[in-house]
Amino acid sequence: xxxxxxIKPLVAKTLKELYGLDLNESDLTVNTTKPExxxxxxxxxFSFVKQLKKSPEQLGNEIGEALVKNNPFLFxxxxxxxxxxxxxxxxxxxxxxxxxxxxxxxxxxxxxxxQKIIVEYSSPNTNKPLHLGHLRNNFLGWxxxxxxxxxxxxxxxxxxxxxxxxxxxxxMIAWQLFANGETPAGTGKKGxxxxxxxxxxxxxxxxxxxxELTARGMTKEEAEKEAxxxxxxxxxxxxxxxxxxxxxDLWKKMNGWVYEGFDITYKRIGSDxxxxxxESDTYLLGKDxxxxxxxxxxxxxxDDGSVWIDLTTDGLDEKVVMRKDGTSVYITQDLGLAxxxxxxxHPKESIYVVGDEQNYHFxxxxxxxxxxxxxxxxxxxxxxxxxxxxxxxxxxSREGTVVDADDLLDEMFKEAEKKTKxxxxxxxxxxxxxxxxxxxxSLGGLKFFLLRVEPKKRMVFNPEESIDLxxxxxxxxxxxxxxxxSILRKEKAGGNIQPAKERLLPKxxxxxxxLEQYPVILDQALQEHNPSVIATYAFNAAKTFNTFYTxxxxxxxxxxxxxxxxxxxxxxxxxxxxxxxxxxxxxxxxRM
RNA sequence: GGUCCGGUAGCUCAGUUGAAUAGAGCAACUGCCUUCUAAGCAGUAGGUCAUUGGUUUGAAUCCAAUCCGGAUCACCA
Numbered sequence: 001x002x003x004x005x006x007i008k009p010l011v012a013k014t015l016k017e018l019y020g021l022d023l024n025e026s027d028l029t030v031n032t033t034k035p036e037x038x039x040x041x042x043x044x045x046f047s048f049v050k051q052l053k054k055s056p057e058q059l060g061n062e063i064g065e066a067l068v069k070n071n072p073f074l075f076x077x078x079x080x081x082x083x084x085x086x087x088x089x090x091x092x093x094x095x096x097x098x099x100x101x102x103x104x105x106x107x108x109x110x111x112x113x114x115q116k117i118i119v120e121y122s123s124p125n126t127n128k129p130l131h132l133g134h135l136r137n138n139f140l141g142w143x144x145x146x147x148x149x150x151x152x153x154x155x156x157x158x159x160x161x162x163x164x165x166x167x168x169x170x171x172m173i174a175w176q177l178f179a180n181g182e183t184p185a186g187t188g189k190k191g192x193x194x195x196x197x198x199x200x201x202x203x204x205x206x207x208x209x210x211x212e213l214t215a216r217g218m219t220k221e222e223a224e225k226e227a228x229x230x231x232x233x234x235x236x237x238x239x240x241x242x243x244x245x246x247x248x249d250l251w252k253k254m255n256g257w258v259y260e261g262f263d264i265t266y267k268r269i270g271s272d273x274x275x276x277x278x279e280s281d282t283y284l285l286g287k288d289x290x291x292x293x294x295x296x297x298x299x300x301x302x303d304d305g306s307v308w309i310d311l312t313t314d315g316l317d318e319k320v321v322m323r324k325d326g327t328s329v330y331i332t333q334d335l336g337l338a339x340x341x342x343x344x345x346h347p348k349e350s351i352y353v354v355g356d357e358q359n360y361h362f363x364x365x366x367x368x369x370x371x372x373x374x375x376x377x378x379x380x381x382x383x384x385x386x387x388x389x390x391x392x393x394x395x396x397s398r399e400g401t402v403v404d405a406d407d408l409l410d411e412m413f414k415e416a417e418k419k420t421k422x423x424x425x426x427x428x429x430x431x432x433x434x435x436x437x438x439x440x441x442s443l444g445g446l447k448f449f450l451l452r453v454e455p456k457k458r459m460v461f462n463p464e465e466s467i468d469l470x471x472x473x474x475x476x477x478x479x480x481x482x483x484x485x486s487i488l489r490k491e492k493a494g495g496n497i498q499p500a501k502e503r504l505l506p507k508x509x510x511x512x513x514x515l516e517q518y519p520v521i522l523d524q525a526l527q528e529h530n531p532s533v534i535a536t537y538a539f540n541a542a543k544t545f546n547t548f549y550t551x552x553x554x555x556x557x558x559x560x561x562x563x564x565x566x567x568x569x570x571x572x573x574x575x576x577x578x579x580x581x582x583x584x585x586x587x588x589x590x591r592m
Numbered sequence: 593g594g595u596c597c598g599g600u601a602g603c604u605c606a607g608u609u610g611a612a613u614a615g616a617g618c619a620a621c622u623g624c625c626u627u628c629u630a631a632g633c634a635g636u637a638g639g640u641c642a643u644u645g646g647u648u649u650g651a652a653u654c655c656a657a658u659c660c661g662g663a664u665c666a667c668c669a
Contacts, residue, residue: 026609029610031611034612037612044611046611046649050649056649082611082612083649084612162669165668166668167669304667308667315594317665320667321667322667324667325667333669356596356597356662356663357663358663359663359664360595360663360665363596386663387662387663391604423629425629425631452605453605453606454606456597456598457597457598458597458598458663460603460605462603462604462618465603468618470617470618472605472616472617475631476631479632480632483629483632484628486628486629487629532606536606536607539617540616543616546632546633547633547634549633550632550634551633553627553628554628555628556628570628592631
């Protein structure tokens with residue numbers, strides 16, 4: 001599949017033939033050759049110098065000679081510098097690779113393997129609109145799903161909506177108290193923002209009441225418990241659980257507004273779900289798991305009736321799984337939902353895209369599932385990601401420093417529009433085409449900015465930097481794609497001319513070597529569940545193409561052969577770039 | 593305090609299954625548009641890879657300790 005992986009067995013074979021040495025392929029190190037040395041791939045010799053008791057130079061020369069002699073189709077020459085054997089791949093090999101793959105729009109995509117994977121992501125609360133942190137989650141979830149699909153898996157994207165609980169009750173109480181029957185439709189406000197406003201109103205009123213109570217001599221703790229509006233919210237939760245009709249009606253109404261708002265944002269950012277679960281349906285799940293756990297002696301009951309699991313032998317703590325009042329806690333619900341997903345889909349793996357503040361929770365969840373011997377327990381995978389911070393520090397809703405997703409998208413769109421107009425290259429675009437282009441640039445820019453960092457790392461979101469359209473950005477890559485397409489509109493790659501009768505030039509070689517590695521990168525992203533390696537790669541591909549582009553003319557190439565070669569190389573670059581960006585959920589334009 | 597994660601250029605990040613002189617982008621500075629899209633290219637400058645010790649032919653990468661930052665350790669979700 002990739003040259004580096006093809007070389008290893010040849011080396012192993014050579015070592016066996018020359019010295020009778022049996023080495024595992026994984027013991028061999030084959031890298032691309034550093035640009036300052038001659039060669040394409042490099043075998044590191046140190047690892048077996050000792051066993052063979054020869055100098056690295058001698059070894060390198062002997063191995064190099066044998067490799068070139070026995071594989072003339074692959075290697076044309078070699079050189080040895082210190083402990084490194086640099087191998088030069090034949091131009092005809094590269095030409096063959098190029099010929100075979102340049103037109104492949106699905107480059108790197110594997111055949112379906114018949115296995116299923118669930119990706120749960122997004123999972124919002126229904127009391128406020130989406131913010132920047134949710135965007136990282138949504139982009140990650142979407143991208144990892146695409147990467148898994150390209151890896152041959154069937155993917156089911158799911159979402160668990162946290163539609164019940166004290167948080168939504170707070171919004172509901174505040175609406176009853178302050179809204180005078182206002183609705184999103186009446187105010188022209190997006191539903192999720194509308195409901196979020198009442199959540200803020202609740203907190204303001206709550207704070208006011210707490211202040212009043214403490215002024216009258218209560219301790220802060222008492223006041224927080226005794227504030228009437230908090231008591232009302234808690235009563236509302238009790239009423240909700242009792243199924244009190246007017247509470248249920250209000251709950252449905254307000255959640256409905258939120259969903260209308262979410263739908264707009266989801267559509268805009270491209271999130272979708274094969275199956276949506278609602279916590280109001282699943283929060284009672286897990287009861288029979290508790291029962292089974294007790295029967296299997298995985299759980300134990302304390303005197304007060306609560307049920308626990310002891311994880312101290314695994315270095316963790318004791319964890320409650322059922323309250324003394326018989327209601328199940330979060331982790332028990334999660335086990336119940338995991339069991340339900342397993343029954344519905346029988347996935348090989350079940351991925352949860354959730355922030356790293358829940359690392360402990362998922363560790364416990366998986367461990368519990370394993371101890372209970374639940375099917376699919378080993379397939380539980382927490383795709384953990386770090387918090388998004390601002391240059392000024394963490395986002396805090398109380399301090400109003402939360403970056404709202406809709407606002408941010410609007411701002412990015414405006415910036416894309418402004419910068420595109422400044423460029424003045426969109427003559428002949430229709431209104432719809434322009435809007436599509438601004439969408440591609442703004443949304444792509446945001447996605448790239450959030451996906452280019454390794455998921456588990458915390459990251460800083462600098463608004464000014466995110467809006468930048470130069471350097472390590474989606475725009476740079478999109479621009480490169482449009483540039484290539486502009487060439488390919490003039491003349492299509494193809495024809496029957498055999499490319500590469502002339503020697504490959506360094507910039508041509510550099511590009512083709514990089515593009516050949518794309519499947520290896522995809523594999524890495526797949527194994528690591530990590531889109532950032534694709535983002536980095538896409539940028540490198542675009543950068544390498546631009547260097548090649550500046551150095552060599554495609555349309556005015558020195559010869560017909562060169563022209564054909566470069567057309568194919570350009571098309572391959574465009575296909576790889578488009579493919580990589582698609583896996584990040586980013587579209588690339590034909591013109592910009 | 594226990595556990596987990598992170599610390600690489602002024603800033604944001606790659607590189608972490610050990611391998612040649614540690615790389616990008618932004619910011620700063622210098623060049624390049626009568627030639628396929630300059631949203632580009634080339635170059636200059638910028639480093640105690642948190643610190644100390646160890647393993648190794650070879651360490652940003654592995655091990656140990658320490659320092660700094662974050663998360664978590666609820667009958668919350």
